[in-house]
Amino acid sequence: MTELAPTDLWDEVVGQQEAVTRLQAAVDSPVHAYLLVGPEGSGTREAARAFAADLLSHELDQVESERARHLAGAEAHPAMIVVERDGASIDAKQSREVVRQSSLSPSEGQRQVFVLVDFHLVGDAAAILLKSIEEPPPSTVFVILAEELPPHLATIASRCVQIDFAAVPMQVLRDRLVFEGISPEVAEQAAQAAGGSLYRGRLLARDPAVGARRDAWYRAPAQLDGTGATACALADELLAMIDGVMEPLQQQQAEELAAYQDTFELAGVKLLKGDLKKMEDRHKREQRRVRTDELRSGLAVLLWQYRDAAARDSGVGSSAAADFLTAADEVQALCANLVFNPRESLALQALFMSLPRLSAQL
Structure with missing residues (x-):
């Protein structure tokens, strides 16, 4: 077997x-459950990989330790069970399987780590998992990832060590991109549009059209005229530009898949069809998330413009400021409702039909 090069998975957790x-200090004597809370792209998943790698490689010799770390870094270690939602959330069937598996002995080594992803979406199935999370066998550690803590997760949260992650500061994100070889100008632009997500920042840094998309959203309010034809054409144009981000994303995912396959080969572990299916499903979820994030980013530009227009006109004594505030509320409502996956084109057309025209911003 080819010798594995040393790897530092903690290096992927930026700005936290x-x-x-706290996580590194817990490796020698971990408790039963950790809850990592932070927005997408803040590093919670990367931290879960690094923490699992430390736990699963603890007290192994150098060769076995590096093998364990590489496999955990690819989420491919036999004793690292990553649970991702099949649909809108982790459902009851998946939860019962977690309960069953967590009660068993580790398939390899003396410890097993369960990583529960997108736990803020778990819904009613959280009750099924409560007992296993609060009292697992000594060999089992849960690492739970959530973007937020809705009220129904308060009981589970109280049974875990909670560790908070913030959005990556823009300057930290920019500096990391420059360190990775991105030009300062491109890194600055990507960091500004990334919303505190290193994952999104890396993607945008590879996307030559990011500036053009931003400018198109800035110009949109000046093109509105209240007609359905204009609203339809503008919505189609902006959504087509969003489709353009899929090319660098698919390239990035192809590189990730190749590295994933190499990890199995170098570690001497057989890659099963089920492993590839999990990766393909995750990539499909990422594509949906990136598309939604791009649409939210564009809507945020509109929101800022209408709020700025309302502030400028607030002392004029006309109804313009109230109209602009109403428009801002409509933009914000669509942005919030994207989580329910409305038909993007129709929703955007309806929004553009209702928004007042603004003077050119560019």
Whole structure:
């Protein structure tokens, strides 16, 4: 077997030193469950990989330790069970399987780590998992990832060590992109549009059309005229530009898949069809998330413009400021409702039909 090169998975957790320090300090004597809370792209999943790698490689010799770390870094270690939602959330069937598996002995080594992804979407199935999370066998550690803590997760949260992650600061994100070889100008633009997500920042840094998309959203309010034809054409144009981000994403995912396959080969582990299916399903979820994030980013540009227009006109004594505030509320409502996956084209057309025209911003 080819010798595995040393790897530092913690290096992928950017701008979260306090969280990293707490998790690293827990490796020698971990408790039963950790809850990592932070927005997408803040590093919670990367931290879960690094923490699992440390736990599963603990007290192994150098060769076995590196093998364990590489496999955990690819979420491919036999004793690292990553649970992702099949549909809108982790459902009851998946939860019962977690309960069953977590009660068993580790398939390899002395410890097993369950990583539960997107737990803020778990819904009613959380009750099924409660007992297993609060009292697992000594060999089982849960690492739970959530973007937020809705009220129905309060009981589970109280049974875990909670570690908070913040959005990556823009300057930290920019500096990391430059460190990775991105030009300062491109890194600055990508960091500004990334919304505190390193994943999104890396993607946008590879996308030459990011500036053109931003400019198109800035110009949109000046093109509105209240007609359905204009609203339809503008919505189609902006959604087509969003489709353009899929090309760099698919390239990035192809590279990730190749690295995933290499990890199995170098570690001497057989890659099963089920492993590939999990990766393909995750990539499909990422594509949906990236598309939604791009649409939210564009809507945020509109929201800022209408709020700015309302502030400028607030002392004029006309109804313009109230109209602009109403428009801002409509933009914000569509942005919030994207989580329910409305038909994007029709929703955007309806929004553009209702928004007042603004003077050119560019």
